[in-house]
Amino acid sequence: MSEIKPILSALTRSKTGAILLVMQIAITLALVSNAMSIVADRAEKINQTTGYDEQGIISYTLLTYDKDTDIPKQFKEDIRQLKALDGVIDVLAVSSIPLSRSGGSRTLSTDPEEHSGKNADSGYIRANHHIISTLGLTINEGRDFTQSDVIYGRNGDYPSVGIVSRAVADKLFGQGNGLNETVYNGDDAFKIIGIIDTLKSQWPRSNMGNSLIFLPIEEAQTYQKFIVKTTPQKRAQVMKQIEPLLLDLDRGRVVMNIKGLDKSKADTYAGDTLMIRMLIAIVVFLVIITALGIFGLTHFNISKRTKQIGTRRALGARKSAIFKYFLLENLMVTALGVVIGGVGALVLGRELMGHYSVPPLETSAILITAGMMLLMSFIAVYSPARRAANISPSVATRSI
Amino acid sequence: MLLHYCDLAWRNIRQTPFISVLMIIAIGIGIGVTMTTLSVYHMKSADPIPNKSAQLHALQLQIMDDGQTWRTPDNLPQQVTYKDAMYLLENSPLEKKVAMFKSGAAIHLDKPDSVPFIKDVRVTSRDFFDMFDMSFLYGNVWSEAQSEQAAPVVVISEVLSQKLFGRKNALGESVYLGDRRYEVVGITKKWRPAVKFYDVNNSAFDPAEEVFIPLSHAKAYQVSSWGNTNGWKNEEINSREQFLNSETVWLQFWVELNSASEKAQYGQFLLDYMREQQELGRFNRKELAYNLQPVTQWLKYNHVVSADNKILVGLSFMFLAVCIANILGMLLAKFLKRAPDAGVRRALGASKRQIFYQHLVEVAILGLLGSVVGVVLAQLGLAGIRESKSGYELIATMDWQMLLISPLISILACLIAGLFPAWVVCKTSPATHLKIQ
Numbered sequence: 141m142s143e144i145k146p147i148l149s150a151l152t153r154s155k156t157g158a159i160l161l162v163m164q165i166a167i168t169l170a171l172v173s174n175a176m177s178i179v180a181d182r183a184e185k186i187n188q189t190t191g192y193d194e195q196g197i198i199s200y201t202l203l204t205y206d207k208d209t210d211i212p213k214q215f216k217e218d219i220r221q222l223k224a225l226d227g228v229i230d231v232l233a234v235s236s237i238p239l240s241r242s243g244g245s246r247t248l249s250t251d252p253e254e255h256s257g258k259n260a261d262s263g264y265i266r267a268n269h270h271i272i273s274t275l276g277l278t279i280n281e282g283r284d285f286t287q288s289d290v291i292y293g294r295n296g297d298y299p300s301v302g303i304v305s306r307a308v309a310d311k312l313f314g315q316g317n318g319l320n321e322t323v324y325n326g327d328d329a330f331k332i333i334g335i336i337d338t339l340k341s342q343w344p345r346s347n348m349g350n351s352l353i354f355l356p357i358e359e360a361q362t363y364q365k366f367i368v369k370t371t372p373q374k375r376a377q378v379m380k381q382i383e384p385l386l387l388d389l390d391r392g393r394v395v396m397n398i399k400g401l402d403k404s405k406a407d408t409y410a411g412d413t414l415m416i417r418m419l420i421a422i423v424v425f426l427v428i429i430t431a432l433g434i435f436g437l438t439h440f441n442i443s444k445r446t447k448q449i450g451t452r453r454a455l456g457a458r459k460s461a462i463f464k465y466f467l468l469e470n471l472m473v474t475a476l477g478v479v480i481g482g483v484g485a486l487v488l489g490r491e492l493m494g495h496y497s498v499p500p501l502e503t504s505a506i507l508i509t510a511g512m513m514l515l516m517s518f519i520a521v522y523s524p525a526r527r528a529a530n531i532s533p534s535v536a537t538r539s540i
Numbered sequence: 541m542l543l544h545y546c547d548l549a550w551r552n553i554r555q556t557p558f559i560s561v562l563m564i565i566a567i568g569i570g571i572g573v574t575m576t577t578l579s580v581y582h583m584k585s586a587d588p589i590p591n592k593s594a595q596l597h598a599l600q601l602q603i604m605d606d607g608q609t610w611r612t613p614d615n616l617p618q619q620v621t622y623k624d625a626m627y628l629l630e631n632s633p634l635e636k637k638v639a640m641f642k643s644g645a646a647i648h649l650d651k652p653d654s655v656p657f658i659k660d661v662r663v664t665s666r667d668f669f670d671m672f673d674m675s676f677l678y679g680n681v682w683s684e685a686q687s688e689q690a691a692p693v694v695v696i697s698e699v700l701s702q703k704l705f706g707r708k709n710a711l712g713e714s715v716y717l718g719d720r721r722y723e724v725v726g727i728t729k730k731w732r733p734a735v736k737f738y739d740v741n742n743s744a745f746d747p748a749e750e751v752f753i754p755l756s757h758a759k760a761y762q763v764s765s766w767g768n769t770n771g772w773k774n775e776e777i778n779s780r781e782q783f784l785n786s787e788t789v790w791l792q793f794w795v796e797l798n799s800a801s802e803k804a805q806y807g808q809f810l811l812d813y814m815r816e817q818q819e820l821g822r823f824n825r826k827e828l829a830y831n832l833q834p835v836t837q838w839l840k841y842n843h844v845v846s847a848d849n850k851i852l853v854g855l856s857f858m859f860l861a862v863c864i865a866n867i868l869g870m871l872l873a874k875f876l877k878r879a880p881d882a883g884v885r886r887a888l889g890a891s892k893r894q895i896f897y898q899h900l901v902e903v904a905i906l907g908l909l910g911s912v913v914g915v916v917l918a919q920l921g922l923a924g925i926r927e928s929k930s931g932y933e934l935i936a937t938m939d940w941q942m943l944l945i946s947p948l949i950s951i952l953a954c955l956i957a958g959l960f961p962a963w964v965v966c967k968t969s970p971a972t973h974l975k976i977q
Contacts, residue, residue: 156872156960164865171858178851203658205646205718326774363764392719394646394656410930415848417928418577419855421921425569426859432562433866440873496847 147469150445157441158473161434165477165513168430170484173509174492174501175419181499182412185345190405191338192238193276196229197401198368198379199237205362206392212293212360214390221389225381227374230274233358234365235266236342238275239405243342248353249324250312257324260311262304262351263341268358272303272334274369279303282319282334289333289356298328299356305339307350323353330355344408367401375400427516434520438470442528449528450535459529466525467518474517478510485509542901549902552878559874563867564910570863571914571950576921577852579942583935584845588733589673592796593835596671597803599628599793601814602829603822604772616831617770618741618842619789622758628793629665629755633809636671636796639755640664642742642767645717647751649704659700661717662749663763669695669728669752671796672738679711679726682754686725690760695726697750720761722753734934737835739792740842742767745931758784765790787822795832803832860949864957867906871961875899879968886970895966903958904951911950915943 151158202218204211219231236243243263251257265271269285272278284303291299302323309318309332318332341352370378383395399407406413442449449462489501553560587593600616601624610617620628625639643663648656662668669681682693694715701710701724713724731748757763762780769790777783797803807830814828833841875882882895890898918938925936938946 157869160865160869164862167858167862167865171855171862175855203644203646203718205656207719327776394658396658407929410928411846411848414925414928414930414932415852417924418852422573422852422855422859425573426862429566429569429859429863429866432566433862433869436562436866436873437869440869444876492851496851498847498851 143465143468144472147465147472151469151473154441154444157437161437161473162477162480164430164433165474165517166481166484168426169478169481169506169509169513170488171426172423172512173485173505174488175423176509177489177501177505178498179416179419180505182416186409186412186416188340188344189338190239190340190344191275191277191336192340192401193369194402194405195372195400196276196369196375197274198370198375198382198398199234199240199365199401199404200368200382200398201363201365201396202386202393203363203396204390204393206390209390209392211362211364215360215364218386218389221385222368222382225378225385227370227378229369229371230270231366231368232267232270232274233360234271234367235264235357235359237365237367237401237404238265238342238352239340239344239401239408240342241408245341245343245348246325248308248312250321252324252327252329258312260308260351261348262308262353263343263348264353264355265342266355266357266359269356271354271356272336274367276369277336277339279334280306280337282332284334285354285356291357293357293359298325299330301333301356302330303334303336303354304332305341305350305352306335306337307339308353309335311351344405345412431516431520434517435524438466438521439524442466442524445528446531446535449531450533453531454533462531463525463529466521466528470517470521470525471514474514478513481513482506482510545898545901546905548898549905552902553905556874556877559870560906563870563906564913566863566866566870567907567910567950567954568913568917570860570953571911571946572917572921574853574856574860574949575914575918575938575942575946576925577849577856579918579922579938580925580932580936581845581849581853582942583734583937583939584849585839586734586939587836588735588737588839589835592671592673595796595798596835597795597797597832598835598838599795599810600831600833601810601823602825603787603789604825606825608772610772612841614829614831616829617772617789618792619768619770620791620793621787621789622784622791625791625793627813628810631813632795632806634795634797634802634806636667637794638665638667638671639791639793640668640739641758641765641791642739642749643763644766645751647700647704648716649714650716650721656716659751660746660749660766661751661753661763663753663755663758665755667796668738669726671794674731675729677727677729678709679724682725687754687756690754690756692720692722693725693754694722695728695752696724697728698730700750701727717751717753728752732934735839735844737839737844738794739767740839740844741792743931744842744844745933745935747934797832807832860953864953867954867957868960871903871958872964875961875965879965882965883968883970883972892966896962899962899965900955900958903954903962907951907954908947910954911947914950915946918946 215233222228222231245261245263247259247261249257249259268290269287272284289299289301291297312318312323313321318335321332322329323332339352340350341348343349368378379398382398386395452462485501485506492498493500589596599620600618601620602616603621604610604617609615612618629637629639641663643661644658645661646656647659648654666681666687677698681695682691686693698708701708704710704715705713708727710724710727714721715724733748736744736746736748767790769788771786771788773787775786777786795806797806810830811828814823817823886895922936922938925932
């Protein structure tokens, strides 16, 4: 370690190169650690399990504009014909599609007077008793709907039972409670007969992302959404058949938005996916630029000192001493950059968190990035330092 | 002299092709990343209707009871009820005001070969076109009388006219919205605001609607909303009549206010109206509140530029700073290597200042070349964003302002990087370099 002093005095003589290196390393560290922290957070959100059989479900919307159509009757026939297709397991009308960012929500309460009870905002889906199995869900506590629970049409009647997500039950009745309790929605009320642990609403990115209830109401509207459950192998094939088949049965309507549930989910998270891609692109380019910069600057710093190196060698320094000198010098500069960058990363992380809803920056993110920076600068300095060590002592004596 | 410097610079760049190309790539990548994120930010934050944005105001009324909250910072809902919209349309002292909502329909011609397709429809009162500067190619907006009688009349865009009838002038033709026949009374010119500022509540980055029908159809034909419909109160709603009379908020309301005094007067009118309604048991709260926000403020209030956009722009500029540091290093190496040339020129009578400028010209040329690479990269980046199908189809483009600003940022970045190296070169005394040779 006796070399630290001469390195320091050499560095103070040609500060520019070192300052530039420190600056690049510091900014890169601050930027990369924050970017990767945001990427990790978004990726985690996207990869959360939804509970649904995403690969087996198709959704579509039917707009019936022909006023002469007997809609309930036509839907029955549609469903009968769709079920006859190869690969189709079940078809049913739903009031909205999970994960699709559209649908209805309600404030539920433990008391008929909203103000006096505990409240929970939740998305809701109205469909018949097939809904739970069609979506590929399992009831963790209580029972599934039966046909006798189902109410047909929307003429003011309200079902007496409902199935809720664990998040809704917990919010209303406390951790682990809720089964057989009564939930109020204004003047209407239903009893919780089933609870599902893992369930995402129509708005998985919102604060009611885990809050969803199912109500056993079967509807037949002019603007009606449907879900089709298929075997995953046949889904693509079924998807192509839906529109022609439905239009053959009745011309007075339009079939819209035929898509897989996995596609609905991807669309909902498209903004996050885009953010991840943009951040990764920035990080990759930045790492390339910084690596080139470190390499170039080290190279330049060494080539400027060719004669000094030759002189040292002529005065008896070993090759390994020269090699070690440059590695150590680089390490010192990088370490300074990493320290400044680490502080910068914390400051940047705090700023971002203060202004926008980003997760707190984990110290581990900074440490990992710092480790990568050290490794990168070691790789960048290795070959120039090797070359320096191989400078012949005669160089020193030749051109002066 | 500048030409001479350019010539010298170009020779120097060609003499050291490798390092020059490296520098151009480095600044190019920096500019590419920065311009990609900046273009998106610019398109989102740009004033969508510059000559009228200060006059057009979005109206909000605090309809909710005390204690109720909303997702806006001041708890005011972004939309209004049907009841209030109708009253304000009919009784307002203002000349120009519009109430509207988003709907949709199956569009077809009721012919065997006409396949119906779904289009968004804007259901609106008459002033929409005038207020938002939409001009007509043929025909005009429906008349007051047609509006009152809920006549089946429709205004469509030239693009839709071309698609349906194969020509731009389809005045007097019939088009079906669902099973109702409409007469085309107006064809609008192409209109593509990057942000659908008049209804940011329902997919702010969707293209503007191309089909417009009178607001009176909401009641007459039960045309329903395809947009955000928010009920905040528990009310029994089992019929259309009940829905229209409910406290549900689902319409957008805009007014044109030409002066501060007009704004104050209108505000007083709103307060008077709300007080009047309080006697009927509505606006059940201690303090009445309303909002009249001009366009750009409205876009901010609704977070049209998302946090992600801002973060990306910030990070891109940090990225650009790294690129500048990088180029600074390379320029230093390059200029120092060529310091003997500068020494000779100094010895032959060039002043320090001239050497300094000559090097800066060289740097600026690198910046200009880098911006070409940068713009190409940014176009690729923007194309990638458009492809991502995240509602950025109209937003992720580079307008001429961004195109012009790219070389400026690039040259500026390079000049910042070049100042120090150029200064180092010009201050070296000619003697040191001459000696060696």
